[in-house]
Amino acid sequence: MIAEIIISALILIGVTFSFIGSLGLVKLRDFYMRVHVPTKATTLGIGSLLIASTIFFTIHRGTPAVHEILIVLFLFMTAPVSAHMLMKAGLHERLKDVNGEVEEKLGS
Amino acid sequence: MISVAINLGLAVMCLCLILNLIRLLKGPSTPDRILALDTMYINTVALILLFGLRLERAIFFEAALLIAMMGFVGTVALANYLLHGDIIE
Numbered sequence: 001m002i003a004e005i006i007i008s009a010l011i012l013i014g015v016t017f018s019f020i021g022s023l024g025l026v027k028l029r030d031f032y033m034r035v036h037v038p039t040k041a042t043t044l045g046i047g048s049l050l051i052a053s054t055i056f057f058t059i060h061r062g063t064p065a066v067h068e069i070l071i072v073l074f075l076f077m078t079a080p081v082s083a084h085m086l087m088k089a090g091l092h093e094r095l096k097d098v099n100g101e102v103e104e105k106l107g108s
Numbered sequence: 109m110i111s112v113a114i115n116l117g118l119a120v121m122c123l124c125l126i127l128n129l130i131r132l133l134k135g136p137s138t139p140d141r142i143l144a145l146d147t148m149y150i151n152t153v154a155l156i157l158l159f160g161l162r163l164e165r166a167i168f169f170e171a172a173l174l175i176a177m178m179g180f181v182g183t184v185a186l187a188n189y190l191l192h193g194d195i196i197e
Contacts, residue, residue, distance in 0.1 A: 022124035085187035
């Protein structure tokens with residue numbers, strides 16, 4: 001019973017963070033704000049969902065379910081790398097920020 | 109209680125994918141579209157995990173792991189193409 005409450009709460013928390021991230025992707029105003037979304041909010045949401053599914057399958061099968069941890073580790077390692085690559089691509093494309101200015105010094 | 113939470117989660121994840129699709133179609137620049145595609149990959153992993161929880165099958169984790177890996181490779185390849193003009197130097 002306690003496990004059911006914990007699993008449901010973790011699922012709802014994870015889904016809420018994913019929804020906040022997706023809403024931010026639509027509502028934020030320039031690319032440099034929008035690049036925060038998949039690395040922070042959505043990654044936290046999917047981490048919470050994976051903890052929920054680890055608890056669920058551990059109870060459901062009776063043995064510890066560890067291969068969900070693989071997805072968490074992989075996503076937590078790759079999300080910053082892909083965000084960094086996208087930010088470099090955005091600077092290379094000379095995208096304007098909210099004030100209509102182009103960053104001159106940071107791009108390579 | 110878990111089934112109610114899972115069904116609600118599936119509905120909200122579908123809404124998230126629709127929001128990402130709006131940004132993918134509207135995005136004013138190419139990095140915006142790549143970013144929306146990357147977010148769609150991560151949200152699809154979450155959707156498949158919730159579906160696996162609903163059916164109580166563990167086989168969906170392999171599919172989720174594959175989609176996560178392919179999404180990372182695709183995002184890095186597209187960003188590299190924008191940066192350098194080709195994918196493999």
